[in-house]
Amino acid sequence: AQTVTQSQPEMSVQEAETVTLSCTYDTSENNYYLFWYKQPPSRQMILVIRQEAYKQQNATENRFSVNFQKAAKSFSLKISDSQLGDTAMYFCAFMKSFNAGGTSYGKLTFGQGTILTVHP
Amino acid sequence: NAGVTQTPKFQVLKTGQSMTLQCAQDMNHNSMYWYRQDPGMGLRLIYYSASEGTTDKGEVPNGYNVSRLNKREFSLRLESAAPSQTSVYFCASNLRRGYGYTFGSGTRLTVV
Numbered sequence: 001a002q003t004v005t006q007s008q009p010e011m012s013v014q015e016a017e018t019v020t021l022s023c024t025y026d027t028s029e030n031n032y033y034l035f036w037y038k039q040p041p042s043r044q045m046i047l048v049i050r051q052e053a054y055k056q057q058n059a060t061e062n063r064f065s066v067n068f069q070k071a072a073k074s075f076s077l078k079i080s081d082s083q084l085g086d087t088a089m090y091f092c093a094f095m096k097s098f099n100a101g102g103t104s105y106g107k108l109t110f111g112q113g114t115i116l117t118v119h120p
Numbered sequence: 121n122a123g124v125t126q127t128p129k130f131q132v133l134k135t136g137q138s139m140t141l142q143c144a145q146d147m148n149h150n151s152m153y154w155y156r157q158d159p160g161m162g163l164r165l166i167y168y169s170a171s172e173g174t175t176d177k178g179e180v181p182n183g184y185n186v187s188r189l190n191k192r193e194f195s196l197r198l199e200s201a202a203p204s205q206t207s208v209y210f211c212a213s214n215l216r217r218g219y220g221y222t223f224g225s226g227t228r229l230t231v232v
Contacts, residue, residue, distance in 0.1 A: 004162075009160075033217075033218050042225075043208065043225065043226045043228075044223070044225055044226075045210065045212075045221075045223035045226075047220040047221075047222075050220055052218065091162060091163065095217070095218070097217035097218065098170070098217065099217075100170050100171075100174070101170075101174070103150055103170050103216070104216045104217040105150065105151040105168075105170040105214070105216060105217055106214065106217040106218060106219070107153075107165060107178070108153075108163075108165070108212075109165075110162035110163040110164075111162055112160055112161060112162045113162055
């Protein structure tokens with residue numbers, strides 16, 4: 001079974017600065033997908049960024065980027081120019097892919113989450 | 121653009137009562153999932169439906185049942201609620217492997 005570990009229960013950063021959230025995972029799979037989700041106080045789960053394991057290039061979405069180290073099984077999230085609206089719980093997630101009856105699907109396994117607070 | 125709609129948003133149950141959490145998506149997604157979120161444990165998979173007509177157990181299925189009523193709807197039933205089932209429940213869907221999930225807004229359930 002896959003496991004995802006986020007070793008930082010809480011982080012804080014000043015507005016406009018850069019912060020990096022850590023994530024490691026354990027798997028014997030070679031093809032998989034990795035995600036970061038954001039959960040603000042509203043409770044809504046919002047997809048931040050996605051990485052395909054077979055792509056060496058790190059994914060980037062505006063101020064959000066990842067450092068994907070496949071051999072080390074590490075997948076960190078860097079938030080640049082932090083904003084007050086970035087305050088949220090962040091979850092790292094691993095997706096293993098399956099095929100069943102002609103349907104492909106993926107099951108997400110989540111880490112424990114990191115609470116990020118951005119201070120003005 | 122409704123996405124994934126979950127009802128109710130909040131519920132309080134007494135131990136031993138039953139209830140059904142409803143979930144519907146309007147994105148023509150094939151796969152649907154139920155997760156529970158507990159402090160310090162992230163989200164854990166309860167049940168999933170890879171496609172219409174199929175359901176399967178996830179990591180923490182005990183005490184729950186599901187029904188994939190059609191392609192749009194996937195319900196979660198608690199037959200006899202227990203305090204250990206106090207949690208926030210999320211329904212999610214996705215089109216196929218490799219795609220991120222779209223989540224509903226969650227149901228906060230308290231069992232007293």
